[in-house]
Amino acid sequence: MPADRASAPAAGDRALRRLPGEQPPPATTDIRPSLRDRLLGRARAEPRADRAVLVLHDVSKRFPNGKVALRDVDLTIPEGDFVFLVGPSGAGKSTLIKLLIRDEMATRGEVVLDGQDLARLPRRQVPKIRRKIGIVFQDFKLLPKKSVWENVAFALEVTGTPGRRVRPAVDRVLSLVGLTAQARQLPSQLSGGEQQRTAIARALVHDPRLIIADEPTGNLDPLISWEIIQLLLRINELGVTVLMATHNADVVTALRKRVIALEEGRVIRDEVGGTYHRTD
């Protein structure tokens, strides 16, 4: 953990910044700064918009079968941004996300995440950079035989987090997404919205720099979709950069956030306060 993120805010500040609906922090003797403190601490000290979480410079991706998925993509996403990634199926959204988590490598150009060029990243460092990204999918990708709590804890356990740090971290993110009461339930006992909130809690538990949400509302009805969007917005307010790929035109148009539109592997539009469809 970088030291600059470990500074705990004063208790009063913490109380002031408590979000509506969020449970009060448990009385604890744990002197380490909690995830929530760090999230809040960063909300106070950061984000610094002059610092980019993500920079893509002249990125192209050609697959071995000859298909070109991305062409000359230039993007800068500053810290604290909330960005919609839109475009028809096959426009290259999924490929772009795969490049960001270094599941695929760019054929040409640079992908720089949190100051690190992914192409030059040694293989051993790949898991570490992935812990700076929280990823959320349309199909939730929860483990059916594990409870909500275990699903979130899994992300910490498989990255070698000491057991004594797992419990408080999981409890805090579950409280943040409002699933404390459902902690012992299995995914099959949850509604779609609750399953997606579990997935978001899992994405948050590593205290990421960037949340990538790939069609997070694709399987949900409009009302629940709004709940998920509200949750992502709240997480964004806590200082986490959010990149959300979506087909949900209503949401994009209503929120007037930054919109990046892809078509045939090119960025055809990148505007702040944009809508889902071209306005001109």
Added chain:
Amino acid sequence: MARFVIFSLRRAWQGFWRNALMSLAATATMVLMLLLLAGFWIINTGLLAGLEYTESKVNVIAYLTDTITDSQLLDLTDRVEAMPEVETVNHVNREEALQAFRDRRGAQNEEDLTQFLASNPFHASLEIALVDASLYSTVRNRLVGEPVVERVINQRDLVDSLLTVTGFLQTAGAIVLIVIGVIVLFIIVNTIRLAVVARAEEIEIMRLVGASDGFIRWPFVFEGALVGLLGAAFALGILAVASDQLGRFMFDFFRVLPLQLGTLTRDVTTLVLATGVGLGVVGSWVSVRTYLIR
């Protein structure tokens, strides 16, 4: 590090039971293959021991002249015994040779015709056991020069063919063992791969949340080792139960045996355990490789 090992072992145990049917199928395959391997090893060992025994029985037989004196016999025996190629020397006098012939006839229920002979037709002989059957010709050449030796029996062909057979069986046995090993490896890799594929979703999530290769790989490797260990334990259990029958069969079939059962038991146990665990580990390692970071 300790946490990593505990994590991996716990996950291996969970993984084994979470997918119990698949794990038991892999274990059963392992048991069958290990039994096949152990069975082959035991038969091969028995065969080789039997051959070795036969090989040691190949004596040079030097028939002596009937006029040999006791001092000549003693002198010859001493000199033959002193040869480095010679293991033991056994003197068979004429009466013993006759008796041995009568015993053989009697054992075959044949009529003893020698009682009608006026005199004993058998020659006294020296039966010489060699250190190594391939040294036959050296010893023979020296004996031929002795005046009191009437004839040295030419067992050359028998010795040669025996050596050929022994060599062939040793080579063939090694090849068959290797082939069985490779087949077992393929079957085990395939079975474990099924278990890994069944958990592909879990592995994908592990990769996405930033688990390092070790955290993904080692639980499966331990699980494979567990399958190997269990398979070996079952196979050894079955062998232990069957060992009495097996021992009797070995004795009946190979007739011998200077076969050291203690050594054989130790060898088979080591072989089965090492192969089981080794195959489990290698199988998992290979199966999980495709899921790691590219």
